[in-house]
Amino acid sequence: MTTAPAERFALRLHKVSKAFGGVQALNKIDFEVRAGEVHCLAGENGCGKSTLIKVVTGVHQPESADLIELFGARVDRITPVQARQRGVSVIWQDLALFPHMSVAENIAFDDLVGLRPRSVRYREMSARAGEVLERLGVSLPLTAPLNDLSIAQRQVVAIARALMNDAKLIFMDEPTASLTQSETDRLLDIVRKLSADGVAVVFVSHRLAEVLEIAERVTVVRDGNLVGVYPTEGMTQARLGELMTGHLIENKVDARDLPDAPVVFEARGLSRHGEFEDVSLTIRAGEVLGLTGLIGAGRTELAHVMMGMRRADAGSMTLEGSAFRPGSIREAIAKGMAYVSEDRLSLGLLQKQSIADNTVISVLRQLTTASGLISDRRKADLVRHWIRELGVKIGAPEDAISTLSGGNQQKVVLAKWLATEPRLLILDSPTVGVDVGARAGIFRIVRALAEQGLAILLISDEVTEVMHHSDRILHMADGRIVQAYDPRTVSVPQLEERIYA
Amino acid sequence: MSDTRRLPGLKGFKHLKTGGPAGENLSLLVMLVLLVVVFAIASPRFLTGANLGSMGFQMPLLGLLTLAMLAPILSGGLNLAIVYTANISGLTLAWTLMQFGGPEAGIPAFILGCALAVIVGALAGAVMGGVVAYVGAHPILVSLAMMIFLRGLGEFLTRGGDISGFPDHMHTLGHGSVMGIPVPLILFAVIALGWHVLLRRTPHGFSVYMTGSNLKAAEYAGLNAKRTLVLIYTLSGVLCAIAGILMAARFSSVRVGHGEAMLLITVLACFLGGIDPFGGHGRVAPVILALVILQVLSSGLNLVGANQHLSTAVWGLFLIAVMVLRSGQIQRYIGLLSRKDT
Numbered sequence A: 001m002t003t004a005p006a007e008r009f010a011l012r013l014h015k016v017s018k019a020f021g022g023v024q025a026l027n028k029i030d031f032e033v034r035a036g037e038v039h040c041l042a043g044e045n046g047c048g049k050s051t052l053i054k055v056v057t058g059v060h061q062p063e064s065a066d067l068i069e070l071f072g073a074r075v076d077r078i079t080p081v082q083a084r085q086r087g088v089s090v091i092w093q094d095l096a097l098f099p100h101m102s103v104a105e106n107i108a109f110d111d112l113v114g115l116r117p118r119s120v121r122y123r124e125m126s127a128r129a130g131e132v133l134e135r136l137g138v139s140l141p142l143t144a145p146l147n148d149l150s151i152a153q154r155q156v157v158a159i160a161r162a163l164m165n166d167a168k169l170i171f172m173d174e175p176t177a178s179l180t181q182s183e184t185d186r187l188l189d190i191v192r193k194l195s196a197d198g199v200a201v202v203f204v205s206h207r208l209a210e211v212l213e214i215a216e217r218v219t220v221v222r223d224g225n226l227v228g229v230y231p232t233e234g235m236t237q238a239r240l241g242e243l244m245t246g247h248l249i250e251n252k253v254d255a256r257d258l259p260d261a262p263v264v265f266e267a268r269g270l271s272r273h274g275e276f277e278d279v280s281l282t283i284r285a286g287e288v289l290g291l292t293g294l295i296g297a298g299r300t301e302l303a304h305v306m307m308g309m310r311r312a313d314a315g316s317m318t319l320e321g322s323a324f325r326p327g328s329i330r331e332a333i334a335k336g337m338a339y340v341s342e343d344r345l346s347l348g349l350l351q352k353q354s355i356a357d358n359t360v361i362s363v364l365r366q367l368t369t370a371s372g373l374i375s376d377r378r379k380a381d382l383v384r385h386w387i388r389e390l391g392v393k394i395g396a397p398e399d400a401i402s403t404l405s406g407g408n409q410q411k412v413v414l415a416k417w418l419a420t421e422p423r424l425l426i427l428d429s430p431t432v433g434v435d436v437g438a439r440a441g442i443f444r445i446v447r448a449l450a451e452q453g454l455a456i457l458l459i460s461d462e463v464t465e466v467m468h469h470s471d472r473i474l475h476m477a478d479g480r481i482v483q484a485y486d487p488r489t490v491s492v493p494q495l496e497e498r499i500y501a
Numbered sequence B: 001m002s003d004t005r006r007l008p009g010l011k012g013f014k015h016l017k018t019g020g021p022a023g024e025n026l027s028l029l030v031m032l033v034l035l036v037v038v039f040a041i042a043s044p045r046f047l048t049g050a051n052l053g054s055m056g057f058q059m060p061l062l063g064l065l066t067l068a069m070l071a072p073i074l075s076g077g078l079n080l081a082i083v084y085t086a087n088i089s090g091l092t093l094a095w096t097l098m099q100f101g102g103p104e105a106g107i108p109a110f111i112l113g114c115a116l117a118v119i120v121g122a123l124a125g126a127v128m129g130g131v132v133a134y135v136g137a138h139p140i141l142v143s144l145a146m147m148i149f150l151r152g153l154g155e156f157l158t159r160g161g162d163i164s165g166f167p168d169h170m171h172t173l174g175h176g177s178v179m180g181i182p183v184p185l186i187l188f189a190v191i192a193l194g195w196h197v198l199l200r201r202t203p204h205g206f207s208v209y210m211t212g213s214n215l216k217a218a219e220y221a222g223l224n225a226k227r228t229l230v231l232i233y234t235l236s237g238v239l240c241a242i243a244g245i246l247m248a249a250r251f252s253s254v255r256v257g258h259g260e261a262m263l264l265i266t267v268l269a270c271f272l273g274g275i276d277p278f279g280g281h282g283r284v285a286p287v288i289l290a291l292v293i294l295q296v297l298s299s300g301l302n303l304v305g306a307n308q309h310l311s312t313a314v315w316g317l318f319l320i321a322v323m324v325l326r327s328g329q330i331q332r333y334i335g336l337l338s339r340k341d342t
Helices: A049-056 A080-085 A103-107 A122-136 A151-164 A181-196 A208-214 A237-245 A299-306 A329-334 A344-348 A355-367 A376-390 A406-418 A436-451 A463-469 A492-500 B010-017 B021-042 B049-074 B082-099 B107-135 B139-158 B169-175 B183-201 B203-213 B215-220 B225-251 B262-272 B284-303 B308-326 B328-341
Strands: A009-020 A023-034 A038-042 A067-070 A088-091 A169-173 A200-204 A217-222 A225-231 A263-272 A276-284 A288-292 A314-319 A337-340 A424-428 A455-459 A472-477 A480-485
Touching (some): A009 A049, A023 A038, A023 A200, A038 A181, A038 A208, A049 A169, A080 A088, A088 A151, A103 A151, A181 A200, A217 A237, A263 A299, A263 A455, A276 A288, A276 A299, A276 A455, A276 A472, A288 A463, A299 A455, A329 A337, A344 B215, A355 A406, A406 A436, A455 A463, A463 A492, A472 A492, B021 B284, B049 B082, B049 B203, B049 B262, B049 B284, B082 B225, B107 B225, B183 B203, B203 B215, B203 B225, B262 B284, B262 B308, B284 B308
Parallel strands (some): A023 A225, A038 A217, A088 A169, A169 A200
Antiparallel strands (some): A009 A023
């Protein structure tokens, strides 16, 4: 393949605008991606990132555009099929794969579908799929159904599928949102390999650390407007966050000493076979205890035992001084435990139900009158109270929860648990899929709750998050608490090194 | 408007939940009024007391079974055993009456029979609910198995025959009127109201909707989703038993297989009434409106001299038409048109 000078850019957009109804989703945006470059598209939820991707891939037609150029060729109007033929692929967050089909079938999917009926040559298909995976330096069982794969492996399948279509420009929408740190590292390696192969990758991510690690340049978009294009060389997370949100986000260690506060929760020698061993910890009233470590270290399993979803094999727990051995989630909640699940989409909220119903689901007893019926007035009052208290931005309480942004959804989760008046709040990866600005809002609430005396266990694999928002940090590895840290006497790089070493 | 290439598939169903309850009731009401006007013009006998009365006697049976179907669907499942649960419960009543002399059996015997029938219905439901909740088997399979079991059992016990010869007072339940209102209709109205209150106003009903929407998430929020499932299938079984008692009173006989054709009609009525086939959304009131519409269609067509089988065919066509009208694309066009008007 010869590279003509005009082909130095994989994509060039000049002054592209798109409006939906009265909302200007894109306002004269310029966007350029060099061939073979890893480029990051950064911005908060709703800033226009997705719209931009959809314009490039032909899903949306722009209202106006001075120039749309793909691989050096000017295009007037792109359809999704043309975009794919020209080598543009998008890997959406939900991956759009087929869970019951095999890995090979998923990779070769676009070869399988066609207008003319013909027989499928499975051997040839498997061979081609295998080649593509080899190119990525990954080995996956080709005949296994996609269902059996981890999210990270599915991501690789999606990338392989794009390569199968000779993609030269791949958009990745939040590819690392549900990956562990080591999986993320592996994905970033693959992205580097793609880039070395001459495939341009546009990376959309909330996680600023990895944006700075992987991308050469970053384009920042805010409210449909271009903020600017910056080299990542010399850029800091704080500066990037500021560019994205328009205001400075303070992230500093803010740990406090609470030696006199009463102990709310204590675990001694807690073990569960194959998950965690000999875990002892105390959490005091008003304290935020950070629990970090790799995914699979047993953090979530520990939280599940604390919530009565599983039983410990050995060890004991006390809650507010009395023995605590919950047999069910209901019992744990009744005794003052609350658990913000890491999986907001399928466990933390009922996506199809209303904001109001999601808010009151755990406190139905508070809402029932003597007749045993739910009082609509009490329900409305409770919902209104928490929406205001936590500053949740909603349309109407009857709207489905899925209409809210990640940050606002997470606030509803918090509202739901705060309504139960908990003694201990467990936050399991509370900012997955929540953007920078909204994260700050959530941690402001968390801090305020701690100030009011709530004991909080913050589980997160993002080291910066536990560093900036906890009073003490426990590091968990292979099911054991290996070390305690004071955020004031350890730095983020030091802690990261211990964890990922 | 030539751009309607994409036909609404399941998307049409999914859209049901976005049309608010008020809109749902309104569109069904408009349909109902239209049908009534058309039939009133087509047949002078349509709006007479005799016809309305006969509709009032016919609808409650289908109505009770539809309510029995509705709640499991809301909980994310289905109860295919409703008709045979009703049959077996009816048999229980019939046998009890036989023990007390058949036509000579007194009111206490009838009450005892009804109580036993309700227990049998509740038991059938509880078993299904228990298996669905604690074994995690799919409700379609579980209720299908229960349906086949009950049918086989019933046919074995009755050897496929009828049981008849009931006391006269049972006739009042099936054919009597109070102040001109058919007794079955009163029974249905009371139960429907109770069902509405249970589902919309009690914590248990709330739990049914949440469980139907996402069982795991409901459990994470502290709801007892498994108990909810057992309870809702049990209550569904109780409603089936009441339907079985009414069936015995209406037909003056009990036979396994009576009312078999109603099974799928109840599903149809639920979807026509805007129940989300995937669970978690839907209300009692629009389903009752849907039942009335189906009854009007069938009685009206009967009056204008159409074949009974034709009215079944019309029901099917009607449901397809409703799905098309509810599809996102059509609604968007309607939205566009109405925007131009204002």
